[in-house]
Amino acid sequence: MQVSIETTSGLERRLTVGVPAARVDSEVDSRLQKASKNVRLPGFRPGKVPMKVMRQRFGAGIRQEVLGEVMSRSFQEAVVQEKLRPAGQPSIEPRSLDAGRDLEYVATFEVFPDVEIATMSGFTVTKPVAEVTDADIDNIIDVFRKQQGSWEEVERAAETGDKVNIDYSGTRDGAEFEGGSAEGAELELGSGGMIPGFEEGIVGMQPGEEKTLELSFPEDYHNEELRGAAVSFAIKLNSIKALVPAALDEELFRQYGVEEGGEEQFRKEVAENMRRELNNAVVNKVKQQVMDAVVAAHTSLEVPKALVAQEVDALRQQMFQQFGGAAPQDLDLKSLLPDDMFRDNAERRVKLGLILSEMINRHELKADPAKVRTAIEELAATYQDSEEVINWYYGNPDQLATVESRVLEDAVVDKLLEDAEVREQPCSYQEAISQAQAAAEAE
Known part of the structure; x- marks a missing residue:
């Protein structure tokens, strides 16, 4: 197999691949031989159809099938040979597909960039410092009473x-x-x-x-x-x-999952949920600032357009699902929600993903099983049967991987905070929550 490579622009590469005709022809012959054992044609006994007839009747179709598979396999072999890391699927342009001649095609694609980690020491992070007061608990309970009023x-x-x-x-x-x-x-x-x-x-x-x-x-x-x-x-x-507003009674308590313990237990659980929400708000606020600093320190990093396009599609689907569920097949989502709405956010996400991945590899960070367990328990704490939810996460590899990914991100944040200047900012519970919500909406 012959391979030549050229850089067309930035991250784009063009591979010209030549595959010997014998490789394609032998695969076509092999499939025709296998197919002939099961083909039934008028005038021939089962399994006795001559290869000449097989080529006349099925050769063109099988050749097209083989060409597609050979191009796919040889492309993978070529990128391994050239030590390339494609980002997204290649665009294949055949140059020679004729029988008896070497197969030749051109594959155009983008590669992952080489990520050079910039110095991150000295950046400043503001950390909200707040506590849940009795007045905060009263305010939330008033909201609950109005919701059930x-x-x-x-x-x-x-x-x-x-x-x-x-x-x-x-x-x-x-x-x-x-x-x-x-x-x-x-x-x-x-x-x-x-x-x-x-x-x-x-x-x-x-x-x-x-x-x-x-x-x-x-x-x-x-x-x-x-x-x-x-x-x-x-x-x-x-x-x-x-x-x-609804009365502060057993019926209201049951509406929010408290079956026993009356008002005292109700206030206790409300307070625990508020402290959990406050902690998450503080963590997310700090994390957002660290991520902003990471992006600001790597402005020159070029990201593959193919990955940005994939992220745009994911963000578009996510937004549509928030408002209307799954999109009908005949609905043109791109016209309804054009790419420009999501491109900046998509580029930021792709860039962060590449940088964080490199940081994780460089520092040899792992998802601490104890922290993964803690994260899952926090997610499950808001459900009535928390143990069932915990078991569900551990029994679902995709969901478990999502939690592990978040724990790894937190590990990167902790690593970067070692070299950051953290300034504490006293504030109220509501101010901390509002800041976190504003940061999430801006993301």
Whole structure:
């Protein structure tokens, strides 16, 4: 087998591969011989079809099949011979496929870059320092009570947070406009579901009261015809419902998985979950800063376009699944969610993956089984039957590998933090959680 290689640009390589005709022809003959034992053709006894007839009837099809397999195998042999690491599938361009002549083709592909680890010492990381207070626990329990609460009609002035039933009619220059009127519409005040000033204008109104609001549509409103338009809304408030939080009782406790121990046990479990969430928020905030520093230190690293394209597709599918589940086969996701939406994030992820992999190899880091167990136990702690969840992880190689990968990433972070300046930043529980959420959304 003859192989020549050239660098076309950056990470792209072009292999020209020549395979002796005898290798292809012998494989074709072998398959025809094997097939002839089972082929049934009129005028011939089973297993007695002459090779000449086999070649006439099946030779072309079998040759195409063999050519594909030979090109695939010889490509793998060629990259091993040339000590190359392809990133993604090659583009194959046949040059000679004729019978009796050597097979020749050109394979174009990208290779993984050689990752040179930059010096990372001296970068600064801010670490949130917070604790879960009784007031924080009370606030979360209030949220739970509201989630399980009920809406009850009240006779008083409307307040932010109330759910109101209204009739409204919108006019522009004295004429009604499309979509500007409704009867018996339900609206939660403070939800931001209407244009600025609409919900605020209802606050303070009494059931049965009527009122006209003079408002303007935002300049960035989705309907171009109404952008910045001055309008009037005649509103009648039909009824008001207020949210009555659920009682702090056994029924509420059961809703959140606490069957015994009453309020004391409920508060204890809420506190444990909050401390776990706080710890994860702090760890993720620190990790995010370390990852940012890693990317900033390796700006010159070129990443394979093929890997970026794969990551773009993965991010696109992930976003679609968050909103609508699996994509129908006839739906053009690329038009709905174009590549540009994900490319920067995809490039960052690919770059981080290459750098972290090199760091793991260089420092000979391993996923500590004890830390893997701890990570799985933390994941399982939020489920009622945590032991079943733990067993599920250990019985599912793919899921276990995901946890091990995360533990390895954490090991890299710990290694890098040895040379970093860590500054503690006192903050509240809610501030720590909000910072972590903002970092996750930006990722």
